[in-house]
Amino acid sequence: MAYFSNSRPQSSSSAIKIVNPADNEDKAKLHKRDSPQRQCRNILIHGYCRYQDRGCIYYHPPVETSNNPPRSESPTPPSLSAQAVNAPVFVPNAAFHAIATPPPTFAPSPSPSTFYQTHDEYDNYGDTISNHTPQLLEHQLVNQYQQVDYEDHDSPTGNFYQSQRATFVKQPLDYHLYSHPTPDAFPSTHFISDAVREELHKRSEASQLVTIPGHNLPDELQGYHSLAPLEPPVAERRKFFSWYSTVYRATSSNDGVVYALRRVENFRLMHQAAFGAIETWSRIEHPNIARVREAFTSRAFNDNSLVVAYDYYPNAQTLFEIHIKQKPPVFQHGRLSTVSTALPEATLWSYIIQIASSIKAVHEVGLAVRMIDATKIMVTGKNRIRIGSCGIADVLMYDPRLDTAMVQQEDLTMFGRLIFALCCNNLAAMNTLPKAIDMMGRQYSADVKTLALYLISKPGSHKNIVQVIDMIGTNRLVCEMDETHNSVNRLEAELMGELENGRLVRLLCKFGFINERPVFAREPRWSETGDRYIIKLFRDYVFHQVDENGNPVINLTHVLACLNKLDAGTDERIMLVSRDEQSCLVVSYKDVKACIDTAFGDLARASR
Template sequence: MSSANPYEMPPEHMLGYDGAAIDAYYSASLTYTRQPLNYHLYTLPRPEALAHKYFVSDDIREELQKRSETIHTTAPPGLGLPEEMQGYHTLVPLEPIGADRRKFGNWYSMVYRATSSTDGSTYILRRVENFRLMNQSAFGAIETWSRLRHPNIVSVHEAFTTRAFNDNSLVVVYDDHPNAQTLYEAHIKPKAPQFQNGRLQAQSNRISERTIWSYVIQIANAIKAVHDAGLAVRLIDPTKILITGRNRVRIGSCGIVDVLMHDLHSDISFMQQDDLTMFGALVFMLCCSNLAAMNNLQKAIDHLGRYYSADLKSVALFLISKGGPHKNIGQLFDMIGSRLLTELDEAQNGVDRLENELMSELENGRLVRLLCKFGFINERPEHNHETRWSETGDRYIVKLFRDYVFHQVDELGRPVVNLTHILTCLNKLDAGTDERIMLVSRDEQSCLVVSYREVKACIESAFSELSRG
């Protein structure tokens, strides 16, 4: 990324004007380039001692801000998208439009993010173009899927047909996981070469065995939940499985095949056996970093045996083996029992890390409540018909304390911007310590020596008076 400061660029550069478009000899219209957020500018640097106590870690904060930014992204004009459709609005395409449209089986498909008019949340809409629903009972499977909630499955909400796109389209609604990647994008899609040691070198897509085991366990867990519900996934493909967090995967596009293939009645046990075969093929694709790994099975087996353990090889071979009445997903868990304990340990460690981050937000909450009380009390123009209410009595002490915390200057008259001083003062105020401080008025004509306990009492008194109305 460029190290240039975007705030020092000329205005036309910031807005992304196309210079050629200004020339009369060019017919192109003005274009506007959307600048990415500079996440490092959202908070000022802070002492490391305070970072883990009062603030969420930078990587988590940045990731959440990126997701929030993604959710509020709007589509460029001129796409001809419907303004509203079955209670969903503000559609944003998430896949290429035009000649590069992707196919879902024999149908062209498109994925959109949209906002629900019911709850204001964003959802993912997968649209299948030119699909004519022949039997309303095809939506029965969607109702069953909508009742299934699992941490490794992208939840299904509803399905409907629409003519909002000027054709007969099938739309299935899923949970939205902003900035998610497919397994194909993360691990199989070829990466651009990078310069290393002065030479342009290809980047390896090989996945660590620990990561592979994590994926296998999570996907197997999802498949077991689906089979226990009397359903079949029917689509286990690296382009349809999402990575929604750090090594967190979810099976996506569930239920849609049940609607598309409703007229082709198949035995559920056969489809569940097919799930296991597709799962085994997925393991080979990930280990070989190749979508066509199953085209040369012996070569794929040799590659897996060369770079991964015998246990992982046994699991992959079991999954692609010939199905039978006794082959089921439960047998897979018998084979990988010890690996489950490792995955459980990692999951619990992850929960502990997030709880520690939440603890820092609890500390923030205490201080925000204090700052809100300051805002209610200080500089209030009038209360109870007293124009100087905030400048008299206990409120005057609160004002002087606010100046002591936020408006200090050094010996040269420069503002003291010290986050440590602010947090220290606010914590002592919240605790109501007996430590005394000297408060001086702005004209230096008044000087008061008070304790944090007394300032806290003044704040509580003034805030209670406001609360009583």
């Protein structure tokens, strides 16, 4: 502090002598101000001075000891002169907490005869406080005055300084948020919804899962690699017709796309013409059919295997797994309860319409589905189904004399069995037909029962897929089409949220090519001169802003707004300040865009 600058004999104090550089006049004033006859202000404020025996140069009145116990009421403060009243008030910049250690008791000292003429010696102390953070200041001051209780009314000046309220600096919240949360009434327009994003991430993760070792799978299979089983191992395997089959996920070496491979074990191909149906199936593109890509035989599994490649739909489940398979009981309302698997009628009609549409598409090309089974129809989205494993039956049960009309009638019968299985949650519902009809009549409308009975009726010329679609009804078909269009609208709205991302990424890539480039055209400071300097300042304006306390500003809204204005080239003007704050430029977004185009054009021409 400044009061240590007064000259005192070195024998009476061990304090370090700190002298501020000043002219002769200042030294004279300082000598006059630091008089040993002036009373120490610590006595006046706190009742005692902790530096009294450690070099304080001011006057300290003798302490009067008293054997009388202290009185409970506050003593009358001594009379103060006008100069003492106008003395500076010590105002801490941080909140103090009550100190549990009781302060020492000092008797009130008499009013000093000489008070401070000026208070310049506290100016340096105020500057020192302003250079510290409130948390550090609080820690230091509490340690320095840890024996002082500011709530002690027994102090001779307690009543006077009690009315002086401390001022506190409000610090910004230490939250790392991009921007304020958007109200529920205004959905985000910058990104897709969380539900869609989560679903897509799950599908992407399922497509890239690492193969678990221990399955003894081949490293390469006719241009496919990274094979991974999609079906969990079970004790009792279901047969595919008369053969066992397994489904794998594999990546094609030709295009890098992930496909689903269904392998039929121990199958020996007898007629090469059986693959002719696979070529026809590969040309069928329908939204409710898993497209067939190719088929081949292989001995990579140490047997004769038939492998058919289909489009892969991550996290897809079969109708059997979702609606028919028994679910384990869950703990609800304090007890275990079974999960209801009853299929809503609206969802059931949606499934019926989609399956009927796919059957119609297959029958029109002269083929039969032959795979209308709850274990082969996949649910790939919300109420979105696709028929899988198509074309395998044409290879496994190849017969050149096969009657196509007969197998198409079998498709309709299998369709009816599927409806009964979904309504009764039982694959063997047709084994007890009267009970299944009764259950269907109690849970669903008469139209569902009529359609199911028509599908399982005797084959005939009157029984075809066109008649089935007529029985479904125009109203339900129109409702299904409306729901499809609404779904498309929702997906387009989600896509609009990501539409600007590609444009902004291109801008960021241009920034990366230009900023901080070490050498170009034999110019080491190319990125720091000319138009590139404006680009650098704009980069700092967008990404390197700080608040009034020097903390970085992380505001994604500001970044997106600036990049959008830059890409549009608006005439709005902004002020760009250099990092040393010695120069500033007022430019428009249009000017910055022209600078970026010019600099990037120079780089593009040099790279050709």
